[in-house]
Each structure stands twice: as structure tokens, then as C-alpha cells.
Amino acid sequence: MEARPIERTSSASLCRLLCSSIGSKALVALTGLALFGFVLGHLAGNLQIFAGQETFNAYAHWIKSKPALLWGTRLGLLAVLAVHLGVSVRLARRNRAARPVPYAFQNTVQATSASLTMVWSGLAILAFVIYHLLHFTVGAVSPAEFGRTDPLGRPDAYTMVVLGFRHPAIALIYAIGMFCLAMHLSHAIQSVFQTFGLNHPRCMPLVRRAGFAAGFLIAAAYVSIPAAVLAGIVTLPPGVSP
Numbered sequence: 001m002e003a004r005p006i007e008r009t010s011s012a013s014l015c016r017l018l019c020s021s022i023g024s025k026a027l028v029a030l031t032g033l034a035l036f037g038f039v040l041g042h043l044a045g046n047l048q049i050f051a052g053q054e055t056f057n058a059y060a061h062w063i064k065s066k067p068a069l070l071w072g073t074r075l076g077l078l079a080v081l082a083v084h085l086g087v088s089v090r091l092a093r094r095n096r097a098a099r100p101v102p103y104a105f106q107n108t109v110q111a112t113s114a115s116l117t118m119v120w121s122g123l124a125i126l127a128f129v130i131y132h133l134l135h136f137t138v139g140a141v142s143p144a145e146f147g148r149t150d151p152l153g154r155p156d157a158y159t160m161v162v163l164g165f166r167h168p169a170i171a172l173i174y175a176i177g178m179f180c181l182a183m184h185l186s187h188a189i190q191s192v193f194q195t196f197g198l199n200h201p202r203c204m205p206l207v208r209r210a211g212f213a214a215g216f217l218i219a220a221a222y223v224s225i226p227a228a229v230l231a232g233i234v235t236l237p238p239g240v241s242p
Helices: 006-019 021-051 053-064 067-098 118-138 157-164 168-195 204-230
Strands: none
Touching: 021 053, 021 067, 021 168, 021 204, 053 067, 053 157, 067 118, 118 157, 118 168, 157 204, 168 204
16 A cells, blocks of 8 residues: 655644644634734834834834835734634634524623624724724825924834824724724733633633733723823924924
8 A cells, every 4th residue: 555645644634733623723822922922012112102203213214224024024924914813713603603503691701702702803903903004104094294204314203103193083093993902912812821721720810810901001002102192292393393
């Protein structure tokens, strides 16, 4: 009997694992961790706006001066996001198909509102990310505030952000987007522990509280930027007019 090639067998086994419920959940957890790392890194960069125009523009210029790193990160994140969202939707549809008849009574003692809306909050975050790119990367939302340069001839990202968040409606959109992120993260963090079997009964209450706190603290840190602009804490540089 002719033996099957080892490579083909290994590939088929890997495919079966990733398509299984356990493998799919692990894939969602791993891609979620990668996206969580980006959320933290992006937040650290954005908070530099509180240090002023020079610091923030130097940070933005450093990123744009490395196109290979910038576009490699963007394409990598796009691929990770596509896998994360695609597998999550497939899992949700599979779970729904496994129980086509709704529950007569929804027991929500342990299932939080975040866990019941993970897919919807994820789709809301995706819509927000598209809006964010159109706003600050493409300049389609406020073209008049896009393309300015600072005294050193660098793209004036600082002024662009301040001008963008001076509009209460835009600031509100960002606040709603961050609320969706907080809801998503608050459940996703505890889900990672459960997926990898780190859900000891003694630890899970602490993990749930830590996930909730981390999700809303991260969202609050992001929202602090438009809030600071609206409150007049972060202002336009001297001599710059709207």
C-alpha cells in the first residue's frame, strides 16, 4: 500500500484542527491577542499628543519615515483582523445552528451583555476602524483639516487631531466606538483564559473583574483625547488658526 505524503497528511490534520470548534476558538484567541497588542501600542502612541505638537509630530513622522514597517504592519493587521472576524462569525453561526430553537428562558446570570453581543460589538468596531481610517489616514471626513505641515515641514498630525476633535459629533462617534471596544475587550480577555484552559473557578471571578476594568480603562484612555480637546486642555499650537 502506498503511503500518503507526510506533508499532505500534516496539512490535512492542521486544516481539520483549525476548522474544529476547539481550533477555531484558539485561532480567535491568538488573533485577538495580536489585535490587543496593537490596541495597546496604538494607545501609547496616541497619548503622546498630551506632550505637545513637537513630540506628537515627531512620533508620526518616525512612523511614516519607515514605509516598509508601516505597510507591513497595516497588511498584517488587516490579515489578522480578517481571520479574527471571519472565524468568530463562523463560530457564532455554528453555535446558532446547533440550537435552532431559542431558549424558553434566557439565563443571563453568568452570561454578561458583552458575551451575548461579541460578534455585534466586533462588527461595530470594524465599522469604526473604517471611519477612523477615512478620517485621519485618507482625510475624507474633513478634507480642509488634512494635509497641513508644521514649522519643520512635517505632516502636522497634532493640529489635524485637534481640529478633528473640535467637532462634538465626531468626538461622540469616537466615544461610541470606544464603548464598543470596551464591551468587546471586557469579555474577550476572560474568553482567552477559558479557551486555553486557565479558567479555574477560584480565578475566574478575578479574571472577569480584571477584564472589565482593563476594557473600560483602555477605552477611557482613548476617549481622553477628544475629551481633552473639547475641554480646551489640548489646544492648537500658537499661531495656528482653524
